[in-house]
Amino acid sequence: MKNSLTFTPLFLAIAATIAPLAHAAGSNPTDGFVEGSHLNLNARNYYMNRDRRDLHTDDSKEWGQGFIGTFESGYTQGAVGFGLDAHAMLGLKLDGGGGTDGSSILPYGGGNGKAPGSFSTAGGTLKMRAFDTELKAGDLFLNNPVIAGGMTRMLPQTFRGVSLTNHSLDGWMFEGGQASFTKLYNQSGHRRIGTSYGALPNAAGSQHMNWAGVSFSGIDGLSSNLYASELKDVWQQYYYDLDYTYAVNEMISLNPGLHYYHTQDTGQSLLGDIDNNTYSLHFTVNAGHHSVTAAYQRVNGNTPFDYIAQGDSVYLDNSQQYSDFNGPNERSWKLKYAYNFGGLGLPGLTSAVSYISGKTDLSKVDPQSRGYSAWYSADGKDAKHWERDIDVKYVVQGGKAKDLAVRLQWAANRGSNGYSAVDRDVDEYRVIVDYPINVF
Structure with missing residues (x-):
């Protein structure tokens, strides 16, 4: 029988207040419910083109205009303060459909094979703050190594x-929590939480996610995180990282770091047996406006490293624009060069180029493996794939368009037999324009 990791409400309360309340008498002052309020809008124009070269099908092309409004109140005065957050989102289709949709910008799978002309969603969060502890309940924007909303x-x-x-x-x-539903980035409604690679049984619709973690950044240049989580009846996942930046002089700094995940099945094991250890190591040299990074990543296990569906909780060095290099038993290397054009008198313009190569032995993967059999073929004893990425971004530094950002991304991925079709021959182009507006 698998060990069960259970987070009760009492456990979460203790996890969030485990640090001594020695600062209680000097708790953070509040600005007031109205005085501390903020309203921000972001207009995001997004174009994505996926050319699936080895499938000889129409490209997946989508172009949309998104509007995201977020309101955050301050807290009422007193030892215990209360507040309210709210958000509203609207997505408009500018192009996509007729056999060319499916890049995940817009809702997919309409009755006529076309994405709808628009989709929207809204939500709210009640919050309470006492001393140095904050409680939120409702619709959450989460961002940690075990549960992070896709952005x-x-x-x-x-x-x-x-x-x-x-x-x-x-x-x-210190933090902890529980989530039972998610609103995916190309959907209007909520659904139960699933995984990115595992195919959960249709009848298994009651998954919820528990997590607790601690982050440390009390030493200059050093940061570390330790997290534990449980996706009910699917897995327990543990995460640790360590990152350190050493300044050699005013121009040069060295940055080694590591990320480590351990995932094991639990409860009813709805995705079958999982015993996966995945880690990555990186070393970056920063010299003025230049930086060079070398990274190594390893997946130890006969299932892929998996994470929450559509989420960004894959804190691994070789998680790239298109592929995560997270196949069963996969080993991958990366070399990345980045340059800040501020060194040439163009502040706000940055760029990066990367090359990643992965190799795995898929012959150990059970083709009948519950949950993951559709992704990999057991005939890929020496399966390989690689990816090249180019990323250029410019942020306006002043004037009426201050903070407007334009980002161009290109990725080319090539894979051999054994990998699933989505992890093989693809060229992907993205053009993203963000215009944030601070209303008050």
Whole structure:
């Protein structure tokens, strides 16, 4: 029988307040419910083109205009403060459909094979703050190594649940929570939480996610995170990272770091047996406006490293624009060069180029593996794939268009037999324009 990791409400409350309340008497002052309020709008124009070269089908092309409004109130005065957050999102189809949709910018799978002309969603969060602890309940924007909403499309992903955060000790942050539903980034409604690669049984629609973690940044240049999570009846997942930046002089710094995940099945094991250890190591040299990064990533296990559906909770160095290089038993290397054009008198313009090569032995993968059999073929003993990425971004530095950002991304992925079709021969282009507006 698998060990079960259960987070009760009492456990979460303790996790969030585990640090001593020594600062209670000097708790953070509040600006007031109205005085501390903020309203921000972001207009995001997004174009994506996926050319699936080895499938000889129409390209997946989508172009949309998104609008994201977020309101955050301050807290009422007193030892215990209350507040309210709210958001509203609207996505408009500018182009896509007729056999060319499906790049995940717009809702997919309409009765006529076309994406709808628009989709929208809205949500709210009640919040309470006492001393250095904050409780939120409702629709959450989450961002940690075990549950992070996808932010790489036109509209962001949200989760519905509760979260607790505590900052009682300088340099430390404690958090925990539970989420039962998610709003995917190309959908209007909520659904149960699933996984990115695993095919959960249709009848298994009751998954919820528990997590608890601690972050440390109390030493200059050093940061570290430790998290534990449970996706009910699917897996337990544990994460640790360590990152350090050493300044050699005013121009040169060195940055080594590591990320590590351990995932094991639990409860009813709806995705079958999982025993996966995945890690990545990186070393970056920063010299003025230049930086060079070398990274190595390894997946130890006969299932892929998996994470929450559409989410960004894959804190691994070789997770790229198109592929995560997370196949069963996969080993991958990356070399990345980045340059800040501020060194040439063009502040706000940055660029990066990357090359990643992965190799795996898929002969150990059970083709009948529950949940993952559709992704890989057991005949790929020496399966290989690689990806090239180019990323250019410009942020306007002043004037009426200040903070407007234009980003161009290109990725080419090539894979051998054994990998699924989506991880093989693809060229992908993205053009993203963000215009953030601080209303008040």
